Amino acid sequence: MTLNPGIAAKIAATADHAKPGTCPRCNAPVLRARAGRIAALDVTADPTPLDLAGEILARLDGRLTWRLITTALGIQRIAWRSPSVPTADPVIADHTCPPQPIQEALL
């Protein structure tokens, strides 16, 4: 059975597959996905996995963290991360742009 290409494109557009891109504001590499099945959320995350200390700092900074799952077919997905449940998947955090220089600080 093969899917109609239009239907396959709609499924891909609504799936939680991680798509590489760049931040339009700071040009940093990011991963984008629509995470969640029922109450989905558009996620823009930094692609670099965090260690435990990095995840704690990200959460203290108010950023959500996500599991970066790689399926058996090699497709990366971004899924909700429950901080109370240990995970073997890499953990990534929401992207935040680096602070912009303030003109007064340059003088």
Ligand SMILES: [Zn+2]
């Ligand atoms: Zn940015």
